[in-house]
Amino acid sequence: MLKPVLLLILLLAGVAGAQTEVGGPDLSGPTLTAGQYNTVYNFFSLAIAAMGASAVFFFLGRTQVASRYRLALLITGLVVTIAGYHYFRIFNSWEAAYTLKGGLYVPSGSPFNDAYRYVDWFLTVPLLLLETVAVLALPAVQSRSLAWKLGGAALLMIALGYPGEVGSLAARPWWGAVSSIPFVYILYVLWVDLSRSMERQLPEVKVYIRNMRLLLLLSWGVYPIAYMLPLFGITGAGATVGLQMGYTIADILAKPVFGILVFTIAMIKSAQDSSDGTDLPNSRLAGADD
Numbered sequence: 001m002l003k004p005v006l007l008l009i010l011l012l013a014g015v016a017g018a019q020t021e022v023g024g025p026d027l028s029g030p031t032l033t034a035g036q037y038n039t040v041y042n043f044f045s046l047a048i049a050a051m052g053a054s055a056v057f058f059f060l061g062r063t064q065v066a067s068r069y070r071l072a073l074l075i076t077g078l079v080v081t082i083a084g085y086h087y088f089r090i091f092n093s094w095e096a097a098y099t100l101k102g103g104l105y106v107p108s109g110s111p112f113n114d115a116y117r118y119v120d121w122f123l124t125v126p127l128l129l130l131e132t133v134a135v136l137a138l139p140a141v142q143s144r145s146l147a148w149k150l151g152g153a154a155l156l157m158i159a160l161g162y163p164g165e166v167g168s169l170a171a172r173p174w175w176g177a178v179s180s181i182p183f184v185y186i187l188y189v190l191w192v193d194l195s196r197s198m199e200r201q202l203p204e205v206k207v208y209i210r211n212m213r214l215l216l217l218l219s220w221g222v223y224p225i226a227y228m229l230p231l232f233g234i235t236g237a238g239a240t241v242g243l244q245m246g247y248t249i250a251d252i253l254a255k256p257v258f259g260i261l262v263f264t265i266a267m268i269k270s271a272q273d274s275s276d277g278t279d280l281p282n283s284r285l286a287g288a289d290d
């Protein structure tokens with residue numbers, strides 16, 4: 001499983017690299033008003049604060065839950081740390097991409113590097129799915145199988161979307177279409193496979209798992225829609241600002257807010273485990289025991 005995925009990623013990296021060298025898209029942005037520039041600036045700043053603060057919360061919060069759920073919180077903490085770092089880089093790139101001239105923000109010639117998002121997704125999207133599987137504390141065999149299916153599909157989805165993002169506009173729908181195959185598969189696994197394993201969860205936890213899936217669908221749905229916008233001629237200052245705001249809101253929902261749901265599930269399940277005496281020292285044992 002791992003080898004074909006790695007080979008495909010290397011191949012796509014080559015395709016994407018070649019495409020950017022032979023004159024990829026024009027990376028210099030449109031001229032912005034001070035209001036437009038500052039709105040994006042403030043949204044990036046908000047994302048850095050949200051990711052940084054939630055990282056502290058999830059790392060410290062690990063001690064509040066039973067040991068079998070600590071892995072889920074560790075992964076959640078890592079996801080927001082990685083995202084915080086990338087938002088810091090995106091923020092710096094945004095600052096460098098514009099200069100103030102006559103009251104307007106004009107492109108400085110240094111391109112705004114939005115590809116940081118893909119680097120971020122490549123690491124955090126599989127981890128988000130692993131954190132979802134980890135907090136369910138299912139039997140070990142079931143957890144492993146779900147983790148491979150979801151993690152592998154997430155890597156493929158991002159790797160297949162990237163060449164369309166950096167390549168020519170004509171190629172974008174094709175890459176978008178192939179990248180949507182693993183996306184649909186992830187949704188299928190979450191709605192069909194996971195529903196089967198949900199039967200053994202507490203009714204209270206079931207509600208949170210449903211909300212978690214719904215939040216995932218709503219926030220993740222933003223990315224393929226945003227990807228398609230340039231194909232409908234939606235470009236220019238308004239589109240740039242709207243897109244960056246949309247991505248930032250979706251990222252905060254998909255990572256820190258999603259993480260809070262994971263934390264809540266871990267708390268409820270920990271309380272239940274200690275009341276019925278099934279709080280075992282590690283998740284592997286707990287899983288095998290279920």
Ligand code: RET
Nearest residue numbers: 161176179180183220223224227251254
């Ligand atoms: C791409 C390419 C076009 C088709 C599809 C895509 C899906 C992207 C997704 C990204 C999720 C990102 C998350 C980030 C969290 O901060 C790659 C845009 C389906 C679903 C969750």
